Amino acid sequence: MLEGLPPNDATHVMRVAAPRVAAQRISDMISETFDPAEVAVANFERTENDWVVEVYAGAAFDPDRLLEMVEIAAGAEIASTVTFGDVEQKDWVAASLEGLAPVRVGTVVVHGSHDRDRVGPNQIGIEIEAALAFGTGHHGTTQGCLHAIVDSARRGRPFPRRVLDVGTGTGVLAIAAERIFHTGVVASDIDAVAVRTARANAKANKAPGVRMIHAAGAGARALSEGGPYDLILANILLPPLKRLARPLRRLLAPGGRIVLSGLLSAQVPAALAAYRAQGLCLVSQRHIEGWATLTLAVDAGRPLR
Structure with a gap:
């Protein structure tokens, strides 16, 4: 996103x-x-x-x-x-981090290097350094996805064994999933700069189970080879989310869940229509500052199309 x-x-x-x-x-x-x-x-x-x-x-x-x-x-x-x-040429993430406090969602704390000492001993600190990529944790869509990851952990074991993060940006969601679930995470982005930045962030945050892939959409062979996935995260925008409904559904493992964000609250009906057509139903939704995050699962009464 x-x-x-x-x-x-x-x-x-x-x-x-x-x-x-x-x-x-x-x-x-x-x-x-x-x-x-x-x-x-x-x-x-x-x-x-x-x-x-x-x-x-x-x-x-x-x-x-x-x-x-x-x-x-x-x-x-x-x-x-x-x-x-x-547009003034500048480091956009560096600018966005100036004066921003750490973001706390459950035990996860997303922070800059200047707030490293504000992470408690029982918290999962994710340090996102200023770089030319997107996703500092302060936007409502990123926070919504972090809540969905934390909620999944709170449901207890078994944790998701395979996780996919489409449109990873800085890799913050992939890193959070790897640190919480202690499992392998495949993360992709169409922006090569974002992939390089996300790889560096995963290394810096000691998340060796995160595999970053430069890919457009969900049709890349590397993504299908890593599936099926128990948890799929897609924090993008409504138009690509609608196009991804069918390929993401085909990457979902039985009993798995898909988390969608990058949606204005008013766009929820359009997103739900696309995924309901693929046999998915709404499990929960969260709205933060006008942005929606949806968690979906397979509707047992509807076949895959």
């Missing part, structure tokens, strides 16, 4: 204000058109029906194409209010 941060090579930004429904149409159209490793889309609510859409990109930034897409999605009047700007 990009957690609202620009891609690594972001040099330009597009902004447009629109009512909620129109903003969602703009966001969906752009995110479904571009590779999320090259173009990041974020929605921000200013008031109940006043939203801002921001689009960040580098070499893939095409103002004319973006304007055309906004006009198609929301009309010429809203397209006429689009603004473009430059």
